Amino acid sequence: MGKIKKIGILTSGGDCAGLNAVIRAVVNCATRKGWTVYGIRFGTDGLTSRPLQYEILTPENFSDTPWPRLSGSYLGSLNSGVKLESVKNLSKNFGDGARELGLDALIVVGGDGSMNIVSNYCHLAGIKMVGIPKTIDNDTPITDSSVGFDTACQVCTEALDSLILTARSHNRAIILEVMGRDAGHLALHSAIAGMADVCLVPEIPYKIDSIIKKLKEVKKTGRNYALIVAAEGIKREDGRHVSSSQNKIGEKVYGGVGQYLSDEINRRCKEFQTRVTTLGHTQRSGNPTSTDRVLAARFGVRAIELLEAGHTNRMVVLKSNTIKDYDIDEVVKVGTKRLDLKSDYITAARATGMYIGEEIPTKKA
Numbered sequence: 001m002g003k004i005k006k007i008g009i010l011t012s013g014g015d016c017a018g019l020n021a022v023i024r025a026v027v028n029c030a031t032r033k034g035w036t037v038y039g040i041r042f043g044t045d046g047l048t049s050r051p052l053q054y055e056i057l058t059p060e061n062f063s064d065t066p067w068p069r070l071s072g073s074y075l076g077s078l079n080s081g082v083k084l085e086s087v088k089n090l091s092k093n094f095g096d097g098a099r100e101l102g103l104d105a106l107i108v109v110g111g112d113g114s115m116n117i118v119s120n121y122c123h124l125a126g127i128k129m130v131g132i133p134k135t136i137d138n139d140t141p142i143t144d145s146s147v148g149f150d151t152a153c154q155v156c157t158e159a160l161d162s163l164i165l166t167a168r169s170h171n172r173a174i175i176l177e178v179m180g181r182d183a184g185h186l187a188l189h190s191a192i193a194g195m196a197d198v199c200l201v202p203e204i205p206y207k208i209d210s211i212i213k214k215l216k217e218v219k220k221t222g223r224n225y226a227l228i229v230a231a232e233g234i235k236r237e238d239g240r241h242v243s244s245s246q247n248k249i250g251e252k253v254y255g256g257v258g259q260y261l262s263d264e265i266n267r268r269c270k271e272f273q274t275r276v277t278t279l280g281h282t283q284r285s286g287n288p289t290s291t292d293r294v295l296a297a298r299f300g301v302r303a304i305e306l307l308e309a310g311h312t313n314r315m316v317v318l319k320s321n322t323i324k325d326y327d328i329d330e331v332v333k334v335g336t337k338r339l340d341l342k343s344d345y346i347t348a349a350r351a352t353g354m355y356i357g358e359e360i361p362t363k364k365a
């Protein structure tokens with residue numbers, strides 16, 4: 001690859017805290033090398049639609065402005081669901097757009113779905129890219145963590161801390177429904193940090209009777225309140241999803257399982273009244289934590305270093321607190337990262353008394 005002069009950066013998929021800190025890191029680092037940075041607006045839409053939607057970014061956009069300290073995406077993002085078939089049709093526009101701007105490479109800040117879609121665009125259009133993982137779900141594979149996850153955990157933990165106050169005033173078990181799609185990372189981390197009594201995740205089957213047993217145990221200890229964390233992606237006890245909503249391309253839209261649990265527990269358990277709190281999109285818009293801001297800076301700078309060294313089609317990753325990089329096709333091949341049932345997070349939850357679903361018997365060798 002020739003010497004880099006111009007790069008583009010776009011954010012893709014659901015927004016989260018820390019995206020602007022990533023953009024700032026990329027812009028500051030790249031412009032110090034004499035490169036020009038084009039901020040592509042609204043994800044891939046900025047390159048596929050006409051007129052092109054972009055803005056040349058300079059350090060001034062992010063110095064003495066609140067932007068890098070805020071969540072959301074300064075550039076806007078695209079989260080409307082894109083089918084791989086439409087990528088084929090739009091890839092010419094995408095490539096022409098990137099060439100019209102004279103981009104030598106593209107930095108894509110996205111989750112596992114976006115890495116798949118945008119790397120396909122780039123392959124088809126012959127554009128070089130480096131990916132930076134972000135998602136509150138922490139389900140992007142290979143990397144230990146993604147930008148935005150820590151802040152979302154903080155939002156959920158603070159919610160649990162405040163919910164105990166009202167729960168104890170009214171002898172209630174409060175169910176906090178959190179996001180995370182088909183992975184239980186956000187639910188489990190928040191439940192451990194918020195010291196919940198029950199945590200239900202999509203990876204582990206549960207029984208309402210077992211939840212009630214746990215609630216009775218709590219009551220016996222003399223405590224008159226309890227906290228239950230439910231991941232939005234869990235199913236009803238009978239294995240069906242509560243919501244049948246779908247997005248434009250037929251992917252499930254989750255939400256509502258907290259109310260189902262509340263109704264079931266209320267009906268079958270006399271020890272506690274239940275109530276539900278659904279945090280929804282506030283989980284994506286908390287004040288970026290120091291952990292997310294630092295990760296954003298480390299990822300952003302490594303992405304620039306990779307481009308400078310001529311390494312593309314890579315995604316930066318965090319591995320044992322060291323920044324590394326990985327082939328994007330491999331990342332896409334692995335697919336969604338779900339909870340590792342053998343991890344010490346599960347052990348820590350169970351060993352501290354939390355009910356996190358039924359023990360899955362391990363196969364005898």
Ligand code: F6P
Nearest residue numbers: 014079135136137179180181254
């Ligand atoms: O992937 C991030 C996420 O916030 C999921 O946790 C959630 O299911 C989904 O996005 C919600 O997306 P939307 O913004 O389309 O409602």
